[in-house]
Amino acid sequence: MSNLQRLDKVLSNLEFGSRKEIRLLMKQERVKVNDTTVKDPGIQVDPETSIIKIDDREIMYKKYIYIMMNKPDGVISATFDKRHKTVVNLLPGEFKRFDVFPAGRLDIDTEGLILLTNDGQLAHEILSPKKHIPKTYFARVRGLVDSSDIEKFSGGITLDDGYRTFPAQLEVLNSSEVSEVKLTIYEGKFHQVKRMFQVVEKEVIYLKRISMGGLILDNSLALGECRELTKAEVREIKVKC
Ligand code: URA
Numbered sequence: 681m682s683n684l685q686r687l688d689k690v691l692s693n694l695e696f697g698s699r700k701e702i703r704l705l706m707k708q709e710r711v712k713v714n715d716t717t718v719k720d721p722g723i724q725v726d727p728e729t730s731i732i733k734i735d736d737r738e739i740m741y742k743k744y745i746y747i748m749m750n751k752p753d754g755v756i757s758a759t760f761d762k763r764h765k766t767v768v769n770l771l772p773g774e775f776k777r778f779d780v781f782p783a784g785r786l787d788i789d790t791e792g793l794i795l796l797t798n799d800g801q802l803a804h805e806i807l808s809p810k811k812h813i814p815k816t817y818f819a820r821v822r823g824l825v826d827s828s829d830i831e832k833f834s835g836g837i838t839l840d841d842g843y844r845t846f847p848a849q850l851e852v853l854n855s856s857e858v859s860e861v862k863l864t865i866y867e868g869k870f871h872q873v874k875r876m877f878q879v880v881e882k883e884v885i886y887l888k889r890i891s892m893g894g895l896i897l898d899n900s901l902a903l904g905e906c907r908e909l910t911k912a913e914v915r916e917i918k919v920k921c
Contacts, residue, residue, distance in 0.1 A: 713725055747797065747907065751903075806892075817887055821884055845876065
């Protein structure tokens with residue numbers, strides 16, 4: 681299916697300047713489409729198939745973008761907030777021209793993997809309650825977590841509102857006054873991990889998402905940093921969703 685659009689609109693959407701500035705670039709014969717210099721800003725191009733160059737450098741057009749971020753504490757997983765910084769505010773300039781939004785939510789004090797995209801279909805699949813996409817968290821929990829908790833979690837936990845979670849896999853990494861655990865859950869209920877531990881009378885004091893639907897948080901990303909998913913990662917998450 682062709683997706684014809686005015687050249688000046690395509691270039692201004694890609695933030696190569698205002699329509700006026702782009703017209704000037706064309707007048708200066710700096711813009712080529714399929715190796716032909718073009719001066720008509722209204723020429724129709726298909727940004728996905730036409731080869732557009734400015735000063736002989738090819739413009740990379742992408743419809744969808746998929747970004748993984750290591751969300752820090754104190755930042756909201758939303759596009760806009762009056763009081764707090766959002767994950768979208770943390771994006772570097774190169775990603776700002778894409779209208780991305782977070783596919784899923786983490787509490788303000790939860791760190792770790794969050795996916796930002798402008799692919800509404802994929803976000804919808806990830807968030808669909810019917811899909812049961814696995815999400816794994818690392819948590820520090822006040823209280824001794826032991827095999828009885830593993831057993832309870834594996835049968836599903838009835839939350840304070842009566843909802844019974846899917847069976848969840850709890851792995852104890854270190855059991856002491858402050859235990860360290862990994863927990864995989866299959867829904868995204870409000871404060872789910874914290875509420876599951878409340879039921880077994882323990883308190884989550886640190887929470888970080890480390891994977892979601894086969895996508896694993898890149899350990900080289902510092903808190904607040906992000907990067908585009910590789911093609912293999914995009915394939916993986918699309919297969920899992
Ligand atoms: N469970 C929680 O309690 N908080 C999160 O941010 C994610 C899962």
